[in-house]
Amino acid sequence: MGEVDPAFVQAVEHQPKLNIIEAEGIPVIDLSPLNSTDNDAELSSLVSEIGDACKNWGFFQVINHGVPLKQREKIESASRKFFALSKEEKKKVSRDDVNPMGYYDTEHTKNVRDWKEVFDLTFKKPTTSESGENELNLLMNQWPQDLPELREACEEYAEEMIKLAYKLLELIALSLGLPRTRLNGFLTDHGSFLRLNRYPPCPAPHLVLGVGRHKDPNSFTILAQDDVGGLEVKRKIDGEWVLVKPTPSAYIINIGDIIQVWSNDKYESVEHRVMVNVDKERISIPFFVNPPTSTWIEPLDELIDEPNPARYKAYNYGEFLAARARSNYEKLDVENIQISHYRI
Numbered sequence: 001m002g003e004v005d006p007a008f009v010q011a012v013e014h015q016p017k018l019n020i021i022e023a024e025g026i027p028v029i030d031l032s033p034l035n036s037t038d039n040d041a042e043l044s045s046l047v048s049e050i051g052d053a054c055k056n057w058g059f060f061q062v063i064n065h066g067v068p069l070k071q072r073e074k075i076e077s078a079s080r081k082f083f084a085l086s087k088e089e090k091k092k093v094s095r096d097d098v099n100p101m102g103y104y105d106t107e108h109t110k111n112v113r114d115w116k117e118v119f120d121l122t123f124k125k126p127t128t129s130e131s132g133e134n135e136l137n138l139l140m141n142q143w144p145q146d147l148p149e150l151r152e153a154c155e156e157y158a159e160e161m162i163k164l165a166y167k168l169l170e171l172i173a174l175s176l177g178l179p180r181t182r183l184n185g186f187l188t189d190h191g192s193f194l195r196l197n198r199y200p201p202c203p204a205p206h207l208v209l210g211v212g213r214h215k216d217p218n219s220f221t222i223l224a225q226d227d228v229g230g231l232e233v234k235r236k237i238d239g240e241w242v243l244v245k246p247t248p249s250a251y252i253i254n255i256g257d258i259i260q261v262w263s264n265d266k267y268e269s270v271e272h273r274v275m276v277n278v279d280k281e282r283i284s285i286p287f288f289v290n291p292p293t294s295t296w297i298e299p300l301d302e303l304i305d306e307p308n309p310a311r312y313k314a315y316n317y318g319e320f321l322a323a324r325a326r327s328n329y330e331k332l333d334v335e336n337i338q339i340s341h342y343r344i
């Protein structure tokens, strides 16, 4: 099997096993009860399914989620066209030190280079975000000149993602025993963003990862994957890496670090990673649901009491992301920042 640049090669203990265990049991949850107005019994059984999935897996898939298939097909097709552009064209919309939005192919996870290329975009008007070192980063989308359909597809899709994000946030709030809209305020001026991922075919899929093992730092993620497969989740019961089998038109939802902290460890942000393969490219489209970077994250008052005190110190989300970002774009010799560093 072929050779790859050593920058991509995982330590032996993190190299993927190519004999895959398919995850029987990652729950597939039907959101259709949200469409009927007065069926309390169905809603409460949906809420308990969500709660069980968050507790036992940190991952679930949703169907009948209300996102039109047309929008999903449109963004997937525009993404393929974008990544098929020449490197030179893609580099014209590269992210840089000032603006983190755009194209890049050099992301590192846990100090090993990921086998992927990425296009990031925000869908708000040009805005600034505090990087945590009192610098202001400009969040401004960059669009390839000759592919107007990419912009249209992304903007339409992001609108749909926001609608689904609110539905899920409300279900998660209810599942934690909170009022339905308790968490909505965190998204009013949100810092959510959309990413297009392409994992190219790789001559040595047993040595590298498309994305190395990691937990998402945001509140939760809504992920569309194509039919190739490759996402693996570290199963909570036994620590085995299991594949999330592609389910056509479903979305994969995973709990991120912020919900782990808000819930004071009732729900856990679960480690996941992405395998690549020899002859197929894979496209995935995560929508990272984020509060604004100015938000302080800490366990919710309602979920702590004397027998169950706060397990985390409050941290500033923008500072956390800035510290994480410093290690995402270069190889450092120190562990990158994790929420465990804020554990009391």
Ligand SMILES: O=C(O)CCC(=O)C(=O)O
Residues within 6 Å of the ligand: 197, 211, 216, 223, 225, 230, 231, 272, 273, 274, 284, 285, 286
């Ligand atoms: O491509 C995937 O399936 C997952 C990507 C991912 O975990 C991420 O970008 O955080």
Ligand SMILES: [Fe+2]
Residues within 6 Å of the ligand: 214, 215, 216, 272
């Ligand atoms: Fe992730």
